[in-house]
Amino acid sequence: MRKTLVVPAVLLALLSGCGSTPMSSDTGATVEDRNATPAVQTPQVTTVTPAEPTGGSYMDELTNPSSPLSKRSVFFDFDSFVLRSESQPLVEVHARFLVGHPDVRMLIQGNADERGSREYNLALGQKRADALRRALNLLGVPDSQIESVSLGEEKPRCTDASEGCWAENRRADMLYTGEF
Amino acid sequence: MKHKLFAHILLLAMLLASIAGARAQLAIEITGAGANQIPVAIARFDGESVLAGGVTDVVRADLRRSGLFSLIETGPQPISETAVPDLVNFRIRGADAMLVGSVVAMEGKRYEVRFRLFDTQRQAELGALALRMNEGQQRATGHRIADFVYEKLTGLPGVFSTRIAYVVKTGERYQLQIADADGENPQTALASREPIISPAWSPDGSKLAYVSFEAKKPVIYIHSLASGLRSVVANFKGSNSAPAWSPDGSKLAIVLTKDGQSQLYTVNADGSGVKRIASSAGIDTEPFWSGDWIYFTSDRGGTPQIYRVTPTGGNLQRVTFDGSYNVTPRPSPDGSSLAFITRSGGRFQVAVMDLASRQVTILTDTSRDESPSFAPNGRMILYATETGGRGVLAAVSSDGRVKQRLSVKAADVREPAWGPLPR
Known part of the structure; x- marks a missing residue:
């Protein structure tokens, strides 16, 4: 059942005589002294709070709700990493803006629904961000102007466990300089 | 030996009247016990x-x-x-x-x-x-x-003096917390408005590597717990994620997208010396370093499965074959078995494979399991799951008999990592 240590001969002899007799011999002397190194330590943890990134919009054109550039999301089918044809006009609007403003950079954040491993979903979100980046590349936007990253399942737009909700979360978002 | 199964529930928090109740603390319930107590x-x-x-x-x-x-x-x-x-x-x-x-x-x-x-x-x-x-x-x-x-x-070392790391989400706030293995003494190492995932303990227990999204993208940091000093290990163009320490603590296996899809690299702990160790046309992610192997998840065969490769990129082998979704490989400390998440019938559960016989056993009866993490004596596996729509941590013994649930009131708890034995 278990490990047994070597028992001092004296103790054994005494115990084998009569197990129920309490011993009052100086057993305390054989207690191992661990004073040389501090026996018990309480590790410290220091709290860190990262600075908030500076927000704010780059220009009105990108945020004005009446501008098509204010629409920043493209959506994907379940288990799909291919842009839907219905997304193409929006991609073209953003490509034109980027080509006309070579000093402005775009961050594409890919997302995945919440089912399964967080890190694997991060990789799936990356595939969606990369699909959007390649579509912009084809419309003349150089890679130097775009970074595609993934937020995986970490930033769901919708948190119910339903297909309608998961569809909202299978998307890629476009952010411009000043927004990330 | 008694063969009694204890059915009663123990709320550990009740034993601790002296601890102030205001702090968000893990409460542990025992939901199953060993057969031979x-x-x-x-x-x-x-x-x-x-x-x-x-x-x-x-x-x-x-x-x-x-x-x-x-x-x-x-x-x-x-x-x-x-x-x-x-x-x-x-x-x-x-x-x-x-x-x-x-x-x-x-x-x-x-x-x-x-x-x-x-x-x-x-x-x-x-x-x-x-x-x-x-x-x-x-x-x-x-x-x-x-x-x-x-x-x-x-005959096995106890793990009562170890610590665990996990992420608590309260509203839109994320806290990377460190607590004693019994959930007591929780301390916040990082508090952020952006997500934190994949904490990994350095082998000496002094540091955590993790992925933080505070820069609006995944970046890998190393965080010294005592001082709070942080350094960036990887912030390349694209996503940086899934850190895993080498057994000697000098390097990490990581996942980068700087050269295309999510792929495996190694990097020195100071961020220097990035080397690609595997290439695939698909996703390679979730590395875990165990002795002479790096285990990882890849969909190179069509579905996500577990593979292993040497740290220099040699001797690639596929490890899982059954089912269409086997992810998050976590070898036991002695390297004899492998915990991972398997999907079957729409459920995600913790499974363990005996690496010699390749026999797989599903250990849990929950259905949204993630992020298994072995105790340093190999006896228990801590993991994240969901009950009542809320993230909780749970632990199961490697034989599936002992079960515990660890939860924080009114918060989501996820991404557990069991720390090493104290030195």
């Missing part, structure tokens, strides 16, 4: 009342929570280690082992805690120890005593 008598230590809360309550709570021990009543009378206790009497009461001891006040609010463990059947001493402690360290001391008892009676 060792009955053990933990006497009150002579003089322990000089310490607020004493030490033996901590020892008892630890041993009970492990699911491997049942506790035999010893009564209110303290029993010192200076004399051999009435072992026959405690054997008759059902105890296989008995712990006795004393607390002696020393100069400068220091204390010495001396204790002896006896085998009541063979009437033999199993070992003795004296620990010196400062005032206020009675919980840490109690964990050390429980570790001693656990190791003497099971």
Whole structure:
């Protein structure tokens, strides 16, 4: 059942005589002294709070709700990493803006629904961000102007466990300089 | 040996009236216990009342929570280690082992805690120890005593003095927390408005590597827990994620997208010397470094499965074959088995594979399991799951018998990582 240590001969002899007799011999002397190194330590943890990134919009054109550039999301089918044809006009609007403003950079954040491993979903979100980046590349936007990253399942737009909700979360978002 | 299954629920928090209730703290429920519990008598230590809360309550709570021990009543009378206790009497009461001891006040609010463990059947001493402690360290001391008892009676090191890391999400706030293995003493290492995932303990337990989204993208940091000093390990163009320490703590296996899809690299802990170690046309992610292997998840075969490769990128082997979704490989500390998440019938569950026979056993009856993490003695697996729409942590023994649930009120808890044995 278990490990047994070597028992001092004296103790054994005494115990084998009569197990129920309490011993009052100086057993305390054989207690191992661990004073040389501090026996018990309480590790410290220091709290860190990262600075908030500076927000704010780059220009009105990108945020004005009446501008098509204010629409920043493209959506994907379940288990799909291919842009839907219905997304193409929006991609073209953003490509034109980027080509006309070579000093402005775009961050594409890919997302995945919440089912399964967080890190694997991060990789799936990356595939969606990369699909959007390649579509912009084809419309003349150089890679130097775009970074595609993934937020995986970490930033769901919708948190119910339903297909309608998961569809909202299978998307890629476009952010411009000043927004990330 | 008793073959009793304990059905009662223990709320550990109740044992700790002295802890302020305001802090978000993990409460542990035991939902299953080992089939062969060792009955053990933990006497009150002579003089322990000089310490607020004493030490033996901590020892008892630890041993009970492990699911491997049942506790035999010893009564209110303290029993010192200076004399051999009435072992026959405690054997008759059902105890296989008995712990006795004393607390002696020393100069400068220091204390010495001396204790002896006896085998009541063979009437033999199993070992003795004296620990010196400062005032206020009675919980840490109690964990050390429980570790001693656990190791003497099971042959495996106890993990009561270890710490766990996990992420708590409260509203839109994320906190990377470190707590004792019993959920006590939670401390926040990082508080952020952006997600934090994939914490990984350095082998010496002094640092955590993790992925933080505070820069609006995944970036890998190393965080020294005592000082709070952080350094960026990888912030390349694209996503940086899934850090895993090498066994000597000098390197990490990581996942980068700087050259295309998510692929495996190694990097020195100071961020230098990035090397690609595998290439695929698909996703390679979730590396875990174990001895001479790096285990990882890849969909190169069409569905996500577990593979392994040497740290220099050689000898690639596929490890899982059954099912269409096997992810998050986490080898046991001795490298003999592999915990991972498998999907079947729409459920995501913790499974364990014996690496010699390749036999797979599903360990849990939950259905949204993620992020398994072995205790450093290989006996328990901590993982994240969901109950009632809320993220909780759970633990299951590697034989599937002992089960625990760890939750924080009104918060989501996820991404657990069990720290190493203290040095």
